[in-house]
Amino acid sequence: MNNVYIEKDLTWEDQITDNITYIPLAGASEISNFRSPDSYVFIFFEKCEGIHSIDFLEYQEANHQIHISFPGQIHSWKTKEGSLGHKLIVSRKFAEVNLFGTKFSSQHVNNHPIVNLNLDQFNKLRNEFILIRQEIEDQKVHRKIVSLRAQLIIHLINQMMDEQNLDEADKTRIHPIISSFYSLLEAHFPESKSVHFYADKLALTPNYLNILVKTELGKTAKDIIDSRVVLEAKRRLLGTGQSIKQIALDLGFQSISSFSAYIFRKTGFYPKKFREGGI
Incomplete structure (x- = not known):
């Protein structure tokens, strides 16, 4: 060699x-x-x-x-x-x-x-x-x-x-407001999953932010927020040894049950099942 x-x-x-x-x-x-x-x-x-x-x-x-x-x-x-x-x-x-x-x-x-x-x-x-x-x-x-x-x-x-x-x-040369939205999302998605939160920081109405994101990306602002939270959950479930409880707390959930219910609503699987490789 x-x-x-x-x-x-x-x-x-x-x-x-x-x-x-x-x-x-x-x-x-x-x-x-x-x-x-x-x-x-x-x-x-x-x-x-x-x-x-x-x-x-x-x-x-x-x-x-x-x-x-x-x-x-x-x-x-x-x-x-x-x-x-x-x-x-x-x-x-x-x-x-x-x-x-x-x-x-x-x-x-x-x-x-x-x-x-x-x-x-x-x-x-x-x-x-x-x-x-x-x-x-x-x-x-x-x-x-x-x-x-x-x-x-x-x-x-x-x-x-x-x-x-x-x-x-x-x-890929997206609207500067969308770029700012992504920056805010990376910084705050564990803190808030509300469109209103991000719209307020961008000095926009939630409705306008949703319209802009939908026009540029084909998804609502809420869809983008939820997708980022779910992706981070999946990354941590498979890529770290953190407990499910700790992952839930880090992502802004008050309990394992609220975290599990959220992930199930968005994906159709529960965190424990995903970590065990049953998906």
Whole structure:
């Protein structure tokens, strides 16, 4: 095996530089219900075959792909032998400070978790990943160089996402009020599940917020709020060892029974059943 790569990447914890981690990948790997760190993760596959589930949706792993993870997402994967790739992890703080103008600074929904690359895009990105590895390993290289290299890689990925489908890229440029709504939702969904709460913070009427969200996203504001709460519940039920009681309290419910009733109304399953794998 080419010694540029290593196997079993989850335990490879060195080579961390200023909110940036680079990990070379190789070989088969399988894991269930892994909760992402509070970071953005970019996996660039040179060669790959398998299945990757991101927040309970399945995607095929293939050659010449980028897999993108937002903070806190839940993952399962079964990657076959012969896979080769690179993983770049940047902290949420790094993204907020350095990735202004990209999809990773302004969006709170991972609309494009998988990006397929053409040959030119693949070769360009491969060269950049080789360079960042070399620079991280070279103790004489200034950290600022590594930071700029990571920014370049992520800006290239952002550009490649736009190039893949310009019509689809245009759809992701959502109304600024919707973006603000998502920001508020991320900060406050455990605190409030009321449309009125978010409308008030946006200086809008609940009716207008609902109309705007429905027009832009095809769902009501309440649907978006409930979907975020349910997603976080599912992430924690499968991706953490927290008790159901603690999850309920963290998500703003007064008791296990009120939490269980809410989840059942929205999904048709009870939290205990979901955690035990009965769904």
